[in-house]
Amino acid sequence: MLVGRKVTVLGAGIAGLAVARALALRGAQVTVYEQADAIREVGAGLQISPNGVRVLSALGLADALADVAPRGEAVELIDGPSGDAVARMALARGEYRFVHRGALVALLAEGARAAGVQFRFLQQIDRVQLGAHPPRFITHQGAEVEAEILIGADGLHSKVREALNGPAMPFFTHQVAWRAVIAAEPDAAPVAQVFMGPGRHLVSYPLGGGLRNIVAVEERRRWVEESWTLQDDPEALRASFAGFCPQVRGWLDHVDAPMLWGLFRHPVAVRWQGYGAAIMGDAAHPTLPFLAQGAVMALEDAWVLAERLSCHETTAAAFASYKAMRAPRCTRIVEAANANARNYHLGGARRAVAHAGLRAISALSPNALLNRYAWVHGADVTEGAGG
Ligand SMILES: Cc1cc2nc3c(=O)[nH]c(=O)nc-3n(C[C@H](O)[C@H](O)[C@H](O)COP(=O)(O)OP(=O)(O)OC[C@H]3O[C@@H](n4cnc5c(N)ncnc54)[C@H](O)[C@@H]3O)c2cc1C
Known part of the structure; x- marks a missing residue:
């Protein structure tokens, strides 16, 4: 159903x-519009859990991912002030990867370029018009563009969602997050460590x-x-x-320009599709980072949306089916991240x-903690879809 159809994607982030x-x-003939140059x-x-790695594999990108991202071995929960171990979860079931967003x-x-996708940079979308006409958008640079099928992958402040x-x-959740990258110790084990303390934690x-x-x-x-x-x-x-253990303080001594980010809770969008347009990724369901699933949900959305569009006769039916498959799962993940x-x-x-x-x-049943999230990490949206 997709061969030769023109699809316009707004946003060149992970989802887009x-x-x-x-x-x-x-x-499909795909053009991506992006505001950056x-x-x-x-x-x-980013931590990419097995449900995200499965999508990247189905997209033919498993080797490229393995080249740039170490395979995660475990998650350790640690008491931040004392540095004492609290629990350890071996990441034995499925493939977890730790990757730089840039990579x-x-x-x-x-991968998009190799598949023939065209890019239009320096195109900031100011307004999206939906109604009894093909989807249209107007750029800050003055262009008015009409799309056959429009996909809003334009992140937190999505114009298509609006x-x-x-x-x-x-x-505002009254929480802020600093993010920084420092040099790793040469012998650093591929383990995600969560240091927990009163009113704060560090991963x-x-x-x-x-x-x-x-x-x-x-x-x-x-x-913020x-x-x-x-x-x-x-x-x-x-x-x-300052009250955390020497390991944490030692890392923070090496941070020189951290990014600060205010954590906001956004409701999952009520309408995901209509009038020839659909939203995905953070545009549809922004999440707090406490389950490390924002980018992974975007990857799952991407697979399901393309698969639905390729097997339904009409765009409207494909989009409705996409929303029905994705909204309950994404809502549950967003709520689980809020609780964490x-x-x-x-x-x-x-x-x-x-x-x-x-x-x-952790001592009695080492897998029990991770099993709580088997419904998140064990899912395979590519199953049975030729992937
Ligand atoms: C601190 C932190 C840690 C995280 N850790 C993880 C993790 O471990 N695992 C995980 O899965 N997720 C994680 N996430 C979440 C993840 O990064 C996001 O959910 C993911 O990047 C969303 O991708 P996206 O493509 O939907 O949106 P974005 O990455 O925001 O991309 C949107 C794109 O659209 C463009 N755009 C926006 N507006 C316009 C416009 N008007 N006109 C034109 N272009 C526009 C932007 O420039 C951008 O390129 C984390 C997030 C943060 C902040």
């Missing part, structure tokens, strides 16, 4: 690039290319802009984690009790 390749591999990504790491975006972009749903009302893991990713989350009253490109003073980050934020930040007696419980579960 993945869906562009998936559609082009099925014969080139494919570029802010430096930070993932580069391999997706290369056209379908009206303006969104996110609210770190080695990426490929001799780098280590750090995400540090702190609860605070003050509002929801932007991925706001820099902060490294002393503020060091001061926030609270679990990591306990203080006082509640922290002692919770950590003792986790230690006991």
